[in-house]
Amino acid sequence: GAGVSQTPSNKVTEKGKYVELRCDPISGHTALYWYRQSLGQGPEFLIYFQGTGAADDSGLPNDRFFAVRPEGSVSTLKIQRTERGDSAVYLCASSSQGGGNTEAFFGQGTRLTVV
Amino acid sequence: AQSVTQLDSHVSVSEGTPVLLRCNYSSSYSPSLFWYVQHPNKGLQLLLKYTSAATLVKGINGFEAEFKKSETSFHLTKPSAHMSDAAEYFCVVSPWSQNFVFGPGTRLSVLP
Numbered sequence: 001g002a003g004v005s006q007t008p009s010n011k012v013t014e015k016g017k018y019v020e021l022r023c024d025p026i027s028g029h030t031a032l033y034w035y036r037q038s039l040g041q042g043p044e045f046l047i048y049f050q051g052t053g054a055a056d057d058s059g060l061p062n063d064r065f066f067a068v069r070p071e072g073s074v075s076t077l078k079i080q081r082t083e084r085g086d087s088a089v090y091l092c093a094s095s096s097q098g099g100g101n102t103e104a105f106f107g108q109g110t111r112l113t114v115v
Numbered sequence: 116a117q118s119v120t121q122l123d124s125h126v127s128v129s130e131g132t133p134v135l136l137r138c139n140y141s142s143s144y145s146p147s148l149f150w151y152v153q154h155p156n157k158g159l160q161l162l163l164k165y166t167s168a169a170t171l172v173k174g175i176n177g178f179e180a181e182f183k184k185s186e187t188s189f190h191l192t193k194p195s196a197h198m199s200d201a202a203e204y205f206c207v208v209s210p211w212s213q214n215f216v217f218g219p220g221t222r223l224s225v226l227p
Binding site: 033035041042043044045048056059091093103104105106107108109 | 149151157158159160161164205213214215216217218219220
Protein backbone atom coordinates (compact mmCIF):
# COMPACT_ATOMS: atom_id res chain seq x y z
CA GLY A 1 0.00 0.00 0.00
CA ALA A 2 0.91 3.65 -0.18
CA GLY A 3 1.30 4.18 3.54
CA VAL A 4 1.16 2.57 6.95
CA SER A 5 -2.26 1.08 7.57
CA GLN A 6 -3.71 0.43 11.03
CA THR A 7 -6.87 -1.46 11.84
CA PRO A 8 -9.29 -0.96 13.39
CA SER A 9 -9.34 2.83 13.43
CA ASN A 10 -11.46 2.75 16.58
CA LYS A 11 -11.92 0.05 19.21
CA VAL A 12 -14.13 0.15 22.25
CA THR A 13 -13.73 -2.70 24.69
CA GLU A 14 -14.77 -3.55 28.21
CA LYS A 15 -12.34 -3.56 31.10
CA GLY A 16 -10.70 -6.95 31.44
CA LYS A 17 -11.08 -7.95 27.79
CA TYR A 18 -8.34 -8.87 25.33
CA VAL A 19 -7.66 -6.73 22.23
CA GLU A 20 -5.49 -6.98 19.14
CA LEU A 21 -4.38 -4.01 17.08
CA ARG A 22 -2.97 -4.55 13.62
CA CYS A 23 -0.35 -2.64 11.64
CA ASP A 24 0.52 -3.04 7.95
CA PRO A 25 3.80 -1.21 7.31
CA ILE A 26 5.03 0.23 4.05
CA SER A 27 6.18 -2.61 1.81
CA GLY A 28 9.89 -3.32 2.17
CA HIS A 29 10.34 -1.43 5.43
CA THR A 30 12.35 -3.53 7.84
CA ALA A 31 11.82 -1.41 10.93
CA LEU A 32 8.43 -1.16 12.66
CA TYR A 33 7.53 0.80 15.76
CA TRP A 34 4.58 0.96 18.13
CA TYR A 35 3.82 4.10 20.11
CA ARG A 36 1.02 5.11 22.45
CA GLN A 37 -0.30 8.67 22.56
CA SER A 38 -2.51 9.87 25.39
CA LEU A 39 -4.55 13.02 25.07
CA GLY A 40 -2.40 16.14 25.08
CA GLN A 41 0.88 14.25 25.17
CA GLY A 42 3.60 13.22 22.74
CA PRO A 43 3.83 9.67 21.44
CA GLU A 44 5.38 7.30 23.96
CA PHE A 45 7.59 4.49 22.65
CA LEU A 46 6.42 0.93 23.23
CA ILE A 47 8.40 -1.47 21.03
CA TYR A 48 10.62 -1.52 17.95
CA PHE A 49 11.04 -4.42 15.52
CA GLN A 50 13.90 -4.92 13.11
CA GLY A 51 12.66 -7.64 10.81
CA THR A 52 10.90 -10.33 12.82
CA GLY A 53 12.65 -9.68 16.10
CA ALA A 54 11.97 -7.10 18.78
CA ALA A 55 15.11 -4.96 18.84
CA ASP A 56 13.87 -2.93 21.79
CA ASP A 57 10.79 -3.65 23.90
CA SER A 58 11.79 -1.45 26.81
CA GLY A 59 8.71 0.74 26.40
CA LEU A 60 6.11 -1.95 27.02
CA PRO A 61 4.52 -0.88 30.31
CA ASN A 62 3.91 -4.36 31.77
CA ASP A 63 3.43 -7.98 30.81
CA ARG A 64 -0.15 -7.38 29.67
CA PHE A 65 1.29 -5.87 26.52
CA PHE A 66 2.86 -8.02 23.82
CA ALA A 67 3.62 -7.53 20.12
CA VAL A 68 4.58 -9.87 17.31
CA ARG A 69 5.81 -9.56 13.76
CA PRO A 70 6.13 -13.19 12.64
CA GLU A 71 6.98 -12.67 8.98
CA GLY A 72 8.74 -9.35 9.22
CA SER A 73 5.84 -7.40 7.74
CA VAL A 74 2.47 -7.11 9.52
CA SER A 75 2.59 -6.60 13.26
CA THR A 76 -0.01 -7.14 15.95
CA LEU A 77 -0.05 -5.42 19.32
CA LYS A 78 -1.87 -7.51 21.90
CA ILE A 79 -3.22 -6.22 25.19
CA GLN A 80 -4.55 -8.63 27.80
CA ARG A 81 -6.90 -7.81 30.68
CA THR A 82 -7.39 -4.25 29.45
CA GLU A 83 -7.63 -1.44 31.99
CA ARG A 84 -9.19 2.00 31.64
CA GLY A 85 -5.68 3.50 31.76
CA ASP A 86 -4.88 1.71 28.50
CA SER A 87 -7.22 4.08 26.67
CA ALA A 88 -5.14 6.02 24.14
CA VAL A 89 -4.32 6.25 20.46
CA TYR A 90 -1.92 3.49 19.45
CA LEU A 91 0.36 4.54 16.60
CA CYS A 92 2.38 2.34 14.32
CA ALA A 93 5.27 3.54 12.18
CA SER A 94 7.70 1.97 9.76
CA SER A 95 11.02 3.01 8.27
CA SER A 96 13.36 1.53 5.71
CA GLN A 97 15.96 0.95 8.42
CA GLY A 98 16.06 1.45 12.15
CA GLY A 99 16.33 5.00 13.40
CA GLY A 100 19.18 7.23 12.32
CA ASN A 101 19.04 8.78 8.89
CA THR A 102 15.66 7.52 7.78
CA GLU A 103 12.41 8.99 8.92
CA ALA A 104 9.51 7.01 10.30
CA PHE A 105 6.20 7.01 8.46
CA PHE A 106 3.20 6.89 10.76
CA GLY A 107 -0.23 5.37 10.39
CA GLN A 108 -3.42 7.13 11.41
CA GLY A 109 -3.56 5.20 14.65
CA THR A 110 -6.08 3.05 16.47
CA ARG A 111 -8.10 4.85 19.12
CA LEU A 112 -8.63 2.39 21.95
CA THR A 113 -11.27 3.13 24.55
CA VAL A 114 -11.62 0.86 27.56
CA VAL A 115 -14.95 1.27 29.36
CA ALA B 116 19.88 8.09 27.12
CA GLN B 117 18.07 10.37 24.77
CA SER B 118 15.50 13.02 25.68
CA VAL B 119 13.80 16.00 24.11
CA THR B 120 12.58 19.20 25.73
CA GLN B 121 10.13 21.49 24.00
CA LEU B 122 10.23 24.68 25.96
CA ASP B 123 6.75 25.92 25.16
CA SER B 124 3.62 23.83 25.45
CA HIS B 125 1.62 26.45 23.54
CA VAL B 126 2.65 29.21 21.13
CA SER B 127 0.23 31.73 19.69
CA VAL B 128 1.11 33.99 16.75
CA SER B 129 -0.79 36.24 14.38
CA GLU B 130 -1.14 35.27 10.75
CA GLY B 131 1.76 36.65 8.71
CA THR B 132 4.16 36.92 11.68
CA PRO B 133 7.20 34.69 12.32
CA VAL B 134 6.99 31.35 14.10
CA LEU B 135 9.60 30.01 16.54
CA LEU B 136 9.14 26.63 18.22
CA ARG B 137 11.98 25.69 20.53
CA CYS B 138 13.56 22.28 21.00
CA ASN B 139 16.53 21.09 23.03
CA TYR B 140 17.77 17.53 23.04
CA SER B 141 20.02 15.29 25.04
CA SER B 142 21.80 12.38 23.39
CA SER B 143 24.81 10.24 24.13
CA TYR B 144 25.56 9.95 20.43
CA SER B 145 25.39 12.25 17.45
CA PRO B 146 21.70 11.92 16.70
CA SER B 147 19.38 12.52 13.83
CA LEU B 148 16.70 15.10 14.59
CA PHE B 149 13.24 15.53 13.15
CA TRP B 150 10.21 17.75 13.38
CA TYR B 151 6.80 16.19 12.90
CA VAL B 152 3.43 17.97 12.66
CA GLN B 153 0.08 16.57 13.73
CA HIS B 154 -3.10 18.29 12.59
CA PRO B 155 -6.31 17.55 14.51
CA ASN B 156 -7.52 14.03 13.79
CA LYS B 157 -4.71 13.49 11.31
CA GLY B 158 -1.60 11.35 11.32
CA LEU B 159 1.93 12.52 12.07
CA GLN B 160 3.65 14.08 9.08
CA LEU B 161 7.37 14.71 8.69
CA LEU B 162 8.25 18.41 8.32
CA LEU B 163 12.03 18.11 8.10
CA LYS B 164 15.03 16.11 9.29
CA TYR B 165 18.65 16.70 10.22
CA THR B 166 21.10 13.88 9.57
CA SER B 167 24.57 15.43 10.03
CA ALA B 168 24.74 17.17 6.68
CA ALA B 169 23.94 20.91 6.48
CA THR B 170 23.08 22.43 9.85
CA LEU B 171 20.28 24.56 8.37
CA VAL B 172 17.54 22.25 7.18
CA LYS B 173 14.66 23.26 4.97
CA GLY B 174 11.38 21.41 5.15
CA ILE B 175 7.92 21.48 3.71
CA ASN B 176 5.49 24.42 3.85
CA GLY B 177 8.24 27.01 4.37
CA PHE B 178 9.53 25.61 7.68
CA GLU B 179 13.19 25.32 8.49
CA ALA B 180 15.31 24.37 11.50
CA GLU B 181 18.89 24.98 12.52
CA PHE B 182 20.99 22.39 14.31
CA LYS B 183 23.28 23.98 16.93
CA LYS B 184 25.47 21.36 18.55
CA SER B 185 26.98 23.77 21.10
CA GLU B 186 23.50 24.63 22.35
CA THR B 187 22.03 21.14 21.79
CA SER B 188 19.13 22.88 20.08
CA PHE B 189 17.05 22.30 16.97
CA HIS B 190 14.54 25.16 16.87
CA LEU B 191 11.84 25.27 14.19
CA THR B 192 11.09 28.53 12.39
CA LYS B 193 8.89 29.93 9.66
CA PRO B 194 9.04 33.54 8.43
CA SER B 195 5.30 34.02 8.04
CA ALA B 196 2.58 31.97 9.72
CA HIS B 197 -0.48 30.79 7.84
CA MET B 198 -3.79 29.77 9.34
CA SER B 199 -3.21 26.22 8.08
CA ASP B 200 -0.08 25.96 10.25
CA ALA B 201 -2.19 25.62 13.39
CA ALA B 202 -1.36 22.16 14.72
CA GLU B 203 0.71 20.22 17.27
CA TYR B 204 4.45 20.08 16.55
CA PHE B 205 6.81 17.41 17.87
CA CYS B 206 10.59 17.51 18.02
CA VAL B 207 12.08 14.02 17.75
CA VAL B 208 15.57 12.63 18.38
CA SER B 209 16.81 9.32 17.03
CA PRO B 210 20.27 7.87 17.55
CA TRP B 211 21.50 5.48 14.91
CA SER B 212 19.57 2.21 14.71
CA GLN B 213 17.37 2.96 17.66
CA ASN B 214 13.86 4.15 18.22
CA PHE B 215 12.48 7.68 17.88
CA VAL B 216 12.09 9.71 21.08
CA PHE B 217 9.39 12.37 20.98
CA GLY B 218 9.19 15.61 22.86
CA PRO B 219 5.96 16.55 24.64
CA GLY B 220 4.81 18.75 21.76
CA THR B 221 4.04 22.41 21.18
CA ARG B 222 0.58 23.49 20.16
CA LEU B 223 0.71 26.31 17.63
CA SER B 224 -2.28 28.63 17.35
CA VAL B 225 -2.48 31.15 14.50
CA LEU B 226 -4.74 34.15 15.05
CA PRO B 227 -6.37 35.98 12.15
